[in-house]
Amino acid sequence: MAATETTDLALGFVAPDFSLPNATEEGTVHAKEVFAGRPTVVVFMCNHCPFVIHVLESFVAFAADCKTRGVDVVAISSNDVANYPQDGFEHMKALATRQGFTFPYLYDESQAVARAYDAACTPDFSVFDRDAKCVYRGQYDGSRPGNDVPVTGDDLRRVVDLLLAGEEVPATGQAPSLGCNIKWKG
Numbered sequence: 001m002a003a004t005e006t007t008d009l010a011l012g013f014v015a016p017d018f019s020l021p022n023a024t025e026e027g028t029v030h031a032k033e034v035f036a037g038r039p040t041v042v043v044f045m046c047n048h049c050p051f052v053i054h055v056l057e058s059f060v061a062f063a064a065d066c067k068t069r070g071v072d073v074v075a076i077s078s079n080d081v082a083n084y085p086q087d088g089f090e091h092m093k094a095l096a097t098r099q100g101f102t103f104p105y106l107y108d109e110s111q112a113v114a115r116a117y118d119a120a121c122t123p124d125f126s127v128f129d130r131d132a133k134c135v136y137r138g139q140y141d142g143s144r145p146g147n148d149v150p151v152t153g154d155d156l157r158r159v160v161d162l163l164l165a166g167e168e169v170p171a172t173g174q175a176p177s178l179g180c181n182i183k184w185k186g
Helices: 050-068 089-099 112-116 154-164
Strands: 019-021 028-030 040-044 072-077 105-107 124-128 134-138 178-181
Touching: 019 105, 040 050, 050 072, 050 089, 050 154, 050 178, 089 105, 124 154, 134 154
Parallel strands: 040 072, 072 105
Antiparallel strands: 019 028, 040 124, 124 134
16 A cells, blocks of 8 residues: 655645535535634545545544534545546545535545645645634544554644644644545546
């Protein structure tokens, strides 16, 4: 299983704009609705990646907890569905229903949003503060398929806790996420 890390971007960039169809409910989700003065977690993910599958149950529970605490979560799938049909919109809907997503699962067919965020892997996590500035780009936790480290979400949870406490998120010590590369179109 080949693994790709999150790209090393300077923190502080403002969340790029988007308008994408939502697999969890009818309609389109716009960035201005997601980044509405609340901390926001953005994850680029897909249905078939073993790294996503490994953390998915925990992440869905984490996202539900975030919602109760006033933190938005949005997932975006940008994979090439011509070559990876299991990541298509109907399959996204089915996964979201089966797993009980409480957050939007958006489809980036053009891959423009993934490029705007400089996403590289699935899962690829970014956390934005109330002003939609990126304060974290890194891993969910240190667990990976086969490494016997429990899935806890500790790294992401710590960032959310700091934001909600009004504290600064340290720019140092952020471990990159690791996962399958985004499946770019030819």
